[in-house]
Amino acid sequence: MKTAWALTILLICCAPTAWTVQAEETVSPPQQLRVFDTPNDSGGSLTVTWAQTDQESKNLRYQILLKDPAATEPKVIAEFASDTYYVRDAKAPWWTRPAPKNMHQFTIKSGKGIDLKDGTSYAVTVASVAGEQRTSAAPVQAKPEPNWFNWNQINNLAIVMIFGFVVLGSIQAAKRREIFLRRIPGLDAVDEAIGRATELGKPILYLTGAGDMSEPSTVAAAVILGRVAKRVAAYETDLMVPHRDPIVMAVCQEITKQSYLEAGKPDVFKEDSNFFITTDQFSYTAAVDGIMLRKKPAANFFMGSYFAESLLLTETGASTGAIQIAGTDSDHQMPFFVTTCDYTLIGEELYAASAYLSREPVQVGTLRGQDIGKACILVALGVGTVLATASVLLHVDLSLALDLVKDWK
């Protein structure tokens, strides 16, 4: 019995020695070290990759060492556990992945005490550290350089180009045969609204939203203004277009003027039908609310992008009994428009309005192109959902297909 106890005590005493021996096993340096300019970036960055080893555990750590050409000694710029920083964590699509997914990858970027200058050669190495032991791979020289193309977004570019060709093809097709357009009640109501204003002898208020001319929704609002102004001119009704942006005002003045000319009523055109109020959000809202309450327009049009002012404008308009037609791509304001306006053009209908009102084949063709684009996206969503679910359920890597439909924004 005594012998057994003695053996047990001896084993317990020896155990830490055994662990120590295991820990003191020689740490091998990182293998297959590669250092290169980070691809697809604006420069000032280097990427380091190296192979995974069997020794990796919580006890083993990696250090990234960078040597500036002017410095005598390399500097540790990062230290992390050996089971972190893999190529798969970088989330790059498979066609730009610099190494297999199970290899390690670390990107050195300028900032936080590091200043990588483009065109300057730097020596970089990776060290394996376990307790007191530290061993590093042979340093590799690399130069950061800016790149002229971001290959991560090549799928995005391909989709845009294909969509562009589809739209242009649809325009050509629309010239040859008539394309069916579904009814958009909000746009059918434009004539009704103008007619009502004419009957009542009251003006029409048209707002182009909060955006500037760089926003597609503002351009769409300005284009629709042209169509509306043409009909307003034919009925000789008053038109008021208060603006928040002077450039939008100048553009809309030209559009309105041209519409009156086309309607054969240049004499009815008033230079000050388009006028500037202010760029300030709530000052503009207060002024437009005042116009609504004093002039009591019979029809209010709210086209373009809007923010918090949307409900303040439309609710005031609703209180005056005006017929209200809204069209916006501001998805966060749509509930307010739907609630307070008689008709609302939801999102893409705003962009379709120009084609719908003009019925020009060239314009209508783009709508067919958009529909084809939507069908493609629906198919991609369906296929992507099935593949992503299958990859999780069956534990198979389907990134070859899934990466293709990633990042289409």
Add this chain to the structure above:
Amino acid sequence: MTLLRRQLPLLITFVTGILFAAQYYIPHPASELMLTSVSKWLQIIAGFALILGVTSLFHIHAVKIRRKEPGWGYSFVLYAGMLGTIVIGLWHGGKETTDGVTTAFGWIYTFMMVPLQGTMFAILAFFIASAAYRSFRARSREAAVLLIAAVIVMMGRVPLGEHLIPISGDITQWILNVLNASVRRAILIGISLGAVALSLKIIFGVERAYLGGGKE
């Protein structure tokens, strides 16, 4: 004349449209520099355009005052407020504080502009209530669905509601994350495609109404 009114603007639109679409795919600093430079140009143009805007504002209100149109007193207030602020602003070099002391310009901003803007924003609460009352009247099946969904979401978003009906929080999250998010994304896909199609039409000169409408 057609060259200046049509062809040149269309050419500029085409070249800049292609250039800035390409800029999205080019990470090189030269591309960033170009975007920054053009953003500065836009700021300068916007600054000069503001003169256009202010001129329009002055003109319209001057006409109203001269003709003594109904409400011309408001136009007078606008003139007084605008000119007063400009003069005081220039007097203080556009500074709101000098050596920690609020200037008259700062006083106008803090004690007139900010409360007025706050007042306008605060009215939103009442407008939301009146708009909600109108749309939540269960006059149709859709309105009834809207009412039920709104009640559940409201209950799930306030601590008292979740305390009274504990499951309302989970249902709210489901409504927002599944029903609401999917519809919102569908709308966003439509918007994005519409915006891309419109941009293509503008770049390739198919849509020209923004140049002053009509055909040549």
